[in-house]
Amino acid sequence: MKSPSFRQEFAEFFRYIRRPVLAPRKPCRGGGNGWWKDWVPSTSFGRMLQWAACLWIINIFVFAPIALTVANKTGAAHRIDINNIPFLMAALWAPVVEELLFRYCLRRPQLSLWLIPVMTSVVIMGPVLQSIVLLLLVLMLIVMLDVWQLTTNEHALKWSWRVHYQKFFPLVFHGSVLVFAGLHLWNFRLNEMNWWLMPLLVLPQWFTGMVLGWMRVRDGIGTSIAMHMIFNSGPVFLVWFLLQFSPELAAT
Template identity: 50%
Template sequence: MLEAGSGRSPAVGRLRFRDELRDFFSFVRRPRLAPRLPGRRAGDGWWEDWFPTVSVGRLLKWALFLWAINLVFLGPIAVAAAGAGGATHRLNIHNIPWLHALLWAPVVEELVFRYALRRPAPAWWLVPGAVAAMLMGAKWPGILLVTGILLLCWLPYLLNMPFARRDLPWRVRKAYRRGFPWVFHLTSVAFAAVHLYNFNLHQTPLWLLPLLVLPQWLTGLVLGWHRVRLGIGASILLHGIFNGGPLLVVWLVLRMAPELAV
């Protein structure tokens, strides 16, 4: 496997948030598969991947970091680009998609864009299946497909089936490690590009399109760092928290000052 499965030494202390920020910026400059962040429990690597040792408070700090950067810097750029190109957002503030934002998108998008970053062996079937589910949306066919993908991810470990945990040949793994920086940044760009669907683009010039999704690009970098350095569970949880914050603000505005929504 690309990460140790068991037999880890006992975890050392968790980094401070500013240390994690420093590690994130270093990682973005030079993405790498190892090592994981300190603080992981000793034991099964698969379990720690899905249920990492990370506090909700720490994830909230990362969400606050993203909200602040997007609100002060990247968000205004996106708004200006939308105004210049005539793009409008598809979100209907009177019908907030809570289920999609808090559960569906975090799980499906992390499976599509980030699960295989550390576990590339199942990418050949997992990514196409997750993309199909993403296109189906949160309806019963898509929900059943995602459920099947998660079962296929979990069953080899829950049923102790070592033969189903085989990784890529060593030669392929070496090539993947060399190309990992490209894979990481391309998946972050692809994650941002998918969010162009959130807009009615009208006649927006092509050169303005990247500016519309700058917030999602930064978010993709942070989520990718969490996936690689902490685990897929951390990126899913942060994804849900990040999505929920702005929607909660919109909901509060609608309840407390509906005239502002107009």
């Protein structure tokens, strides 16, 4: 089956976010049985790079100017020091833990009662020994549950629960995106700014979260994690390059 062009995928994405549905993964996108189908990225690196470039362009030229204008007018200041960015945390740690927290349960809602609280604690602790061990235990347990489900032919949700979940899935999908974007308000010192202006500061994360959520549902958690890593790595590499070869430009 021929893969769609990027333009076709872009149109597919906008159709999806108007009415998100919990549809089966397509065969050409890694659909089928086996826990590895969810974890092995099914979108090519080149296509993910296209999506990352698209997000960088939209965020830089559309959403970032709005966020910067609001920040300048309200006195909100960014907490992150450009000269002391935790590169590995941004490019490796954050994509894994944030995808497990905000998007893994979109397809595994029965795990949300324990996975979301555990991953919330992992996010709060940051990349320390205790949280790393906890994250590895979570990954092992998730795989074991998936293998058990396949070997016993058990459905993740009873039919009646699946019907209700699919009915409310658009609210779940967009709610997870809003919470994901809201988490990034922590990156700012808000200085008592009006609450209704706060969402404008995280418009880039909101739009990026919709793309990652769509990829998680369509392709699997492995694709959304890989896409998140690529997306975060671009700005991180750019900052590193500026600090190494043009520090006076990075300071402006």
